[in-house]
Amino acid sequence: MAKHSHEFVETYDGFVGYGLDRQTDEHTVHLYLQKFSDDSLMNTILKRMTDEDLAEVFDTASKMLKKYLTEPEYHQLFLKDDKG
Known part of the structure; x- marks a missing residue:
């Protein structure tokens, strides 16, 4: 699944x-x-995409994850694991 x-x-x-x-x-x-x-x-x-474009997308997504998710939410919702 x-x-x-x-x-x-x-x-x-x-x-x-x-x-x-x-x-x-x-x-x-x-x-x-x-x-x-x-x-x-x-x-x-x-x-x-240029290397700079890739870095910008990665950095923006990473910043959003760190800003709006707790560590357990990051593991559950983004990584889809049971840690945290």
Whole structure:
């Protein structure tokens, strides 16, 4: 059974746009990130990204994880393990 899920992108049928209100912003970011992480898109875009682009994406994601997750949440939600 898969550990990761991307169900939101498959079921969301609401407005996609940023700046209208907080809930729409959250839905839009949720949708964009799930679409962005699609394997076929990643296989294409990663080869075209510069070393600086890769570092920027990695650093931004790492900063978000450290800022918004506790250590146990990091292990449970991101690493998908039982440690922490």
